[in-house]
Amino acid sequence: MTLLEVKNLKVEFVTVSGSVKAIDGVSFTVNRGEVVGVVGESGSGKTTLGLAILKILPLNGRIVSGEIIFDGRDLVKLSEEDMTKVRGKEISMIFQDPMTSLNPTMRIVDHVAEALIVHYRLSKEEARSKAIEALTAVGIPENRVLDYPHQLSGGMRQRVMIAISYALKPKLLIADEPTTALDVIVQDQILDLLKELRNRQKTSILFITHDLSVVADIADRVIIMYAGKIMEIGSVEQIYYSTLHPYTQGLLKSIPKIGSNSDLYTIPGNPPDMLNPPPGCRFHPRCPFAEEKCRKENPPLVEVSEGHYVACWRCVK
Ligand SMILES: Nc1ncnc2c1ncn2[C@@H]1O[C@H](COP(=O)(O)OP(=O)(O)O)[C@@H](O)[C@H]1O
Ligand SMILES: [Mg+2]
Structure with missing residues (x-):
């Protein structure tokens, strides 16, 4: 059933000001034929995750540790020569700007x-x-x-x-904001096309977007990322109707509603400076529920009900 299993992946970029831990211990799975949405604000590490899976990171980036088990093989350990056979044919990637x-x-x-x-x-x-x-x-x-x-x-x-x-029939398609630059009507057409690709060829899709409203239409499960970490994983229903993480709640509140003319909500504050991320839970400076423990200790990602994972001290005692 499982096509891709990412285990405790860490990716960093070396810069003149220090190292950026763009992916900091991320674990998740994608099943065969499944569409998994990856959602988070700009800078949360979504593109880096896609590039790391294909091992096409920019020159100053590297996989520090972790495993990327794809169809039974750890891509992290694969030679560059073998990776060229994986890229395109087994895993392909499309970007915001084709x-x-x-x-x-x-x-x-x-x-x-x-x-x-x-x-x-x-x-x-x-x-x-x-x-x-x-x-x-x-x-x-x-x-x-x-x-x-x-x-x-x-x-x-x-x-x-x-x-x-x-044409190539890859087992996994990584789609990085494929509809973000398009108008709404064309966006819907492209989403329909991706759904058709999945239905016809059973292609698994890792669908990356900053827009939580888009994934509802296409994804089976959703991964919520913030500052290089996973905050919540669940089915579309769990994420929308049994939301656990305050960050996910904020993202949901930020979706414009048809017919509503009240001001659009935005999560207060900004994503952290990834050169110096805050200690404890990375979301705590923007979290309305933050307590002492949240400022000091990073909450682990735990399964609180079948298939529903969250990293928040409010949900984990
Ligand atoms: N080549 C790079 N060098 C240094 N930092 C980078 C580089 N690419 C991305 N980053 C940093 O890594 C973090 C994650 O970026 P990215 O994966 O592009 O996020 P997203 O796709 O979610 O907007 C950000 O803090 C970004 O500034
Ligand atoms: Mg991106």
């Missing part, structure tokens, strides 16, 4: 075809016809497949990225 992953001088059909040639050693003709199949399956009309990336809208470019996943 332009960063697309070659501006290459026609979109060739992006998909090249991926097929590299990973499946298809002939040029075979790759091209499979590429056209994948592009039309994600809603790109056949008369557009010879376009260059800049000739397409943002939503269409994201479709090209999804077409690559559609």
Whole structure:
């Protein structure tokens, strides 16, 4: 059942001002065919988590410790040569701005075809016809497949990225804010496409977003991250209707409601400076319920009911 198991992962960046512990002891699982949302404000470590799983961290970043068990193998221990076989074919990643992953001088059909040639050693003709199949399956009309990336809208470019996943059939897709730059209607279309990908190919998806309202629509389970740590994990129902962590409660209150004209709530304060995160629970300076213990001791992530985990001293005695 389990496809990915991340165990006590720690990632840090070396900077001139010191080291940033961007991921600080994170553990979770993703099952086969499951969509898991990763939600948190900007700077909580979501992108770093995705890059670490694929081992494509920036040069000043490194995995300090932990395990990333994917389909039975620990990716942390895998050689760079073996990782190149995992990337794209077994795990692929799409980003907020597809332009960063697309070659501006290459026609979109060739992006998909090249991926097929590299990973499946298809002939040029075979790759091209499979590429056209994948592009039309994600809603790109056949008369557009010879376009260059800049000739397409943002939503269409994201479709090209999804077409690559559609063609390569990875077991896991890491989608890092794939709809954040798109307008609401296109956002819904892209979410529908990702759901279809999951339903048709049983692709597991790690869906990263800063927007808790988006995951309700697509995720089975949700991971709430704050300042490099997991605050809460649960099913969409548990996170929405049996919310435990004050941070999750704050995120939920910040979602705009249709028909309400009262001022939008924002969680007071700012995420911590990750060079000097606060001691104890990292959320305590912004938490309305913080007590003495919260300022001193970091609460462990514990399972309080079936599948519902929280790191908060209010819930753990
Ligand atoms: N290359 C880098 N060098 C130094 N710090 C970085 C680097 N990349 C990210 N960070 C820091 O790591 C933390 C997590 O960043 P990131 O994973 O991008 O968060 P998110 O995707 O949740 O917005 C932030 O404090 C960010 O400033
Ligand atoms: Mg990010």
